Amino acid sequence: MTLLEVTAMFSTDEKCREMLKRLRWPSGVECPRCKMPAVELATARELFYCGQCDYQFSATAGTIFNDSHVPLAKWFATTYLMCESKKGISANQIRNMLWGKNKGSYKTAWFLCHRIRAAMSSAERPMLDGTVEMDETYVGGKERYTGTHWKNTGKKQVVIGIRQRGGDLRFFHAEDARTGTLEKYIKENISTDVDVIVTDELPAYRKAVGDHKHETVNHSAKEYVRFGTDIHTNTVESAFSLFKRGIIGSWHKISAKHLPAYLAEMEFRFNRRKRSDLFIDTLRHMVTADPLTFERLTKEPAA
Numbered sequence: 001m002t003l004l005e006v007t008a009m010f011s012t013d014e015k016c017r018e019m020l021k022r023l024r025w026p027s028g029v030e031c032p033r034c035k036m037p038a039v040e041l042a043t044a045r046e047l048f049y050c051g052q053c054d055y056q057f058s059a060t061a062g063t064i065f066n067d068s069h070v071p072l073a074k075w076f077a078t079t080y081l082m083c084e085s086k087k088g089i090s091a092n093q094i095r096n097m098l099w100g101k102n103k104g105s106y107k108t109a110w111f112l113c114h115r116i117r118a119a120m121s122s123a124e125r126p127m128l129d130g131t132v133e134m135d136e137t138y139v140g141g142k143e144r145y146t147g148t149h150w151k152n153t154g155k156k157q158v159v160i161g162i163r164q165r166g167g168d169l170r171f172f173h174a175e176d177a178r179t180g181t182l183e184k185y186i187k188e189n190i191s192t193d194v195d196v197i198v199t200d201e202l203p204a205y206r207k208a209v210g211d212h213k214h215e216t217v218n219h220s221a222k223e224y225v226r227f228g229t230d231i232h233t234n235t236v237e238s239a240f241s242l243f244k245r246g247i248i249g250s251w252h253k254i255s256a257k258h259l260p261a262y263l264a265e266m267e268f269r270f271n272r273r274k275r276s277d278l279f280i281d282t283l284r285h286m287v288t289a290d291p292l293t294f295e296r297l298t299k300e301p302a303a
Contacts (some may be wrong), residue, residue: 003072003077011073018222018284020287031048031052032054033050034050034052036050046059053107054287070108076283079116079286083267088251091106101291115292117261117264125189129193130195131194132163132197135161136158138159140256160182161240162236168271169203169239170189171266172260174259179208183208186210186212190290192212194212196212197221198217199217201218217231233300
């Protein structure tokens, strides 16, 4: 689907609600409380009623769309733009494109994008197998010139990447790149019958990999592909590169608090990049994910 097709097909709230109803209840409308069949009321707001528990609800109740005053047509257009922007799209750009330059509220556009990211982060993560590459990278911090050299004056954030050759990608905002942390992500995401795990020469990987077959490339010696083999970490590094281009070219700055949300967006889009139903699949996750309130999104982490 193209943007013109999406805006034409879902130009009104009624058309959008009909699509959400079909995605949320493919076998017929059921009550979100007691899961019993519900009936549609003859109202302009397209409400449903469950006689079993005396509950009235809409297609957006209890979903990412919950209590939103933004027209659903704008929700759909924002979702499409986020799905089709390979390196991501900023909330400011969304505001300019859908509300008009210097119009609307940046906070509204920002909250809208984060709720869509929250739905993306709810996607299932099957275990990875075959040939799996694993690497770490660092984002953030601020470089300042001291007069003789550049020095990082801020705290860089650790991002762990795991990618199955020809398969899915995983991104994690980690506390560090030590053995225990790496071992945790390996156990939670890589199958026990994986063929081989390929990493760089970081010593922490040796113990973290455990009994799995392990191959390394020595980047410090400028070895990026072992001669005559397919031992390399280039595919996971290409995913890192795409994410960093998103930071530089689209988002410009990401806080440590919200970094996991941006990683989830990039991972979701990357793993579905070849699917023709990416937009519809994203909507499907949006009507099954739990609501995200502005208070919870902006709440400061516990000390």
